[in-house]
Amino acid sequence: MQASTMKMPVAVVRLPRGPDGTSRGFDPSSPRFQALGPSSLFSKVTANAAELEREQQGRVALRERYLRSLLAMVGRPVSFTMYEKVSVTALFGASDIDVLNFQVSELQTPLGVQKEAVLRCSDIVAYSFEL
Amino acid sequence: MTAWQKKTPLEWLTYVNKEVGVLAAEKHKYQGWVLTVDPVSANILLAHPLENGKMSISAVLGHAVQDVEILTEADDEMKEKLAHLFMPEEMRRCSQEELERKKTSLKDWLETNHIPVKEKGESQTTLCVAGVLTIDPPYRPEDCSSSNEIILSRVQGLIQGYLALQQCQI
Structure with a gap:
């Protein structure tokens, strides 16, 4: 039996809560939003429908450009300026929808090259790449 | 949350196509043309034309933005260039x-x-x-x-x- 060969019990690591099945993380009442999301989707103009429409259109235009920039960044070397004067470069892979984490490859750290890594956006001050 | 993150999309839109100077955390300074501000993370995306004809794109993360100062407004040629930067050709x-x-x-x-x-x-x-x-x-x-x-x-x-x-x- 497999169970008899396991001498040490393995501690259960509690992972951060992922998005629940139905929400995309933007619903202010979703557990993910409350746990992680800065409420940048805060709207001041909910009372006026026309004004809200205008705001939503603005939001769409801004978001689309940002998402396209992330697409353009895929596979390119990107240099990240982190807090505490840390500067690293890596090949950009992907971002999650609420821009909380970046997945990168070939991360050049002062200690060596990390093949695959996830960078927390809360640790990053800025990033740049050439187009 | 910082004042920059609290802005609404319509307020962020007023920065698009303007040349700005951004003061970020730990006294980092950035300058460039605003391509967009991500309405989810408040990240500012800046374009900076290089001498070799390429564009340097930098983004300052929303949580690290301390101050944004508008320097100049883009002319039509620049606006066109910025608008087509990430658009499929x-x-x-x-x-x-x-x-x-x-x-x-x-x-x-x-x-x-x-x-x-x-x-x-x-x-x-x-x-x-x-x-x-x-x-x-x-x-x-x-x-x-x-x-x-x-x-x-x-x-x-x-x-x-x-x-x-x-x-x-x-």
Whole structure:
């Protein structure tokens, strides 16, 4: 039996809560939003429908450009300026929808090259790449 | 949350196409033309033309932004350049008739696959699938937008198959 060969019990690591099945993380009442999301989707103009429409259109235009920039960044070397004067470069892979984490490859750290890594956006001050 | 993160999309829009100086955490300073401000993370995306004709793109993360100062406004040439930086190039090359032909052909093909599709938009150029997904010109898999990623990947897969089929016929 497999169970008899396991001498040490393995501690259960509690992972951060992922998005629940139905929400995309933007619903202010979703557990993910409350746990992680800065409420940048805060709207001041909910009372006026026309004004809200205008705001939503603005939001769409801004978001689309940002998402396209992330697409353009895929596979390119990107240099990240982190807090505490840390500067690293890596090949950009992907971002999650609420821009909380970046997945990168070939991360050049002062200690060596990390093949695959996830960078927390809360640790990053800025990033740049050439187009 | 900082004052910058609390701004509304309409306030962020006033910074787009302006040359700004950004003061970020730990006294980092950035300068460039504002391409966009991500409404989710408040990240500012800046473009900075380089001498070799390339563009340097930098982004300052929303949580690290301390102050944004508007320096100058872009002229029309610069605005055009900024607007097309991340846009697919094919979009500008296709002629009206060609786009119309592509649209009708894709629409017919989707309909033969029992996918409900309608035309919408100001000049009926956008295809709308089941009311939850739009396909903009020039109607490639990457021109699909939907908030439902499952439908998005299905339809993108279908369009991929349709394009592959067309390649075979040529």
